Amino acid sequence: MTRATRSTKQSTEYFQALPDDSSDDISGYKTALFEAKKLWSGVNISADSDPLSAYLSRLNHLEPLPWTAQQQLAKRYKEHGDRDAARLLVLTNLRLVVKLAKEYQRRKTDLLELIQQGNLGLSEALTRYDPYRGVKFTSYAQYWIRALILNYLMNHTHTVRIGGSRAGRKLFYNLKKARRALMQNGQKPTAALVAEYLDVSEDEVILVAAQIDAPPVYLDAQAPGHEETTLGEMMPSDTIDPETAAADYDLACQIRDCIDAFGTEIGDTRRVAIWSERMIADNPKTLAELGAVWDVSKERIRQLEVGMREDFRTFLLDRLGDEIRLEWLHST
Incomplete structure (x- = not known):
């Protein structure tokens, strides 16, 4: 018998019994929730423990429930908006979130971040779950837990956002699965075959695969x-280098001087x-x-403007040389 189960027998005061249309076992589970919450807050965590270890230590005191009890709790929440039933259903499935989050943990990926996203998915599953369709809550919740974790990975773990298009999201979720399916059929999972398998463009497969496969x-x-x-420091800069900037500035100053000088000689x-x-x-x-005037x-x-443009071109070439090229001099 675990500490959480033993603690169920120690207190019956915090939660009242549920209405008669629910199983008598539910009141015991709700009492277990109260005791588990006390154990959660009373777990001794050393000062040097990392947050993940502390979280996992506290999860040891939250026992999973039988699926029949989960169905009853889900019905209580669905029919009566029972927040205590919802809280118990979520807390007793936190271990499931950790298990799924570990499947998606990669190098330099914070497991706690994945767990947090998975917990959001678990809460979302609770609000959408229909207990009358004959599907276990844990089976339904897995979909939402995975969806929130994958959405986080798609949007936050890559330098270039992958899920910017429908095809990109489809590839992010199904690329590895498609490769495994092709390999099981004895085919080499080339970009062309993956594109045909998933009905997306080959260029999209190459782009997303490069981002997912490469660290x-x-x-x-x-x-x-x-x-x-x-x-x-080794990458080329998009901005102009100092030498070119200085040369461009010097040329601009010379052209400005020529413009001023030409203006004084017009007469x-x-x-x-x-x-x-x-x-x-x-x-x-305008003309x-x-x-x-x-x-x-x-x-x-x-006509006068065209003639002056040609005069200035000649004036500028005499001052700065034949290498000067300005599109403005040749426009009409």
Whole structure:
């Protein structure tokens, strides 16, 4: 007889007996819950114990229930909203969550995180379970426990999110199963065969398989062959390098000087207006607006602008050399 079972005989005051339409055994199980909760809080845990060990030690005092008792508790919750029955059903199935979570534990995966997600799945199963369909609660709960654990793994354990598409989620859940099925049929589980088996694209299989099969790469890890260099430091940067940035800034300054110098040499008032108010302005005026100001047609303003563009191109090449290339000089 376990401590939790022995403790059932020690207290009958906390929970009242259930109505007559329930089995007499249920009141005993509810008393066991009360005693198990006291044992849970009274377990001696050393200061140096890790959280997982402490949690598992407390689970030793929560005895699983027979499936008939679980059905009765589920009916109590379904029909009467009995929160004590729901709490007992959840607490006595926490070991099931731990068992399933261990199946999905991988390197660098926190088992407590998986257990937490599995516990959420167990609670979700309780709210959706129909005790009148003849399915055991534990069999039904396993689906939701696994679903929440897999959803967590899919969204939080990979650098690149896998479940971004319907095909990606389908592959995450079924890739290994499909490979095993193909191997049992004597076939090599190539990407093409897996894609055909699961009715997804081959490219999607290659992408998801690469993310699932390969271990994650950490940017702060030591680069192979380098004692004091990380992988992140070896990766090319998306930003412009300092030398190129300095060269671009120097060129921009030279072009700005050429623009200012050309403007002072134009002379003609109308051409100065076209240059400053249209060609180099942040908010350039339209051909029609300038034509109205100078009482000429839009076509005449355009002709003057084309001529000034060619003059400036010549001016710029004389100052900076033939290697300078600006698309703006060739636009019309």
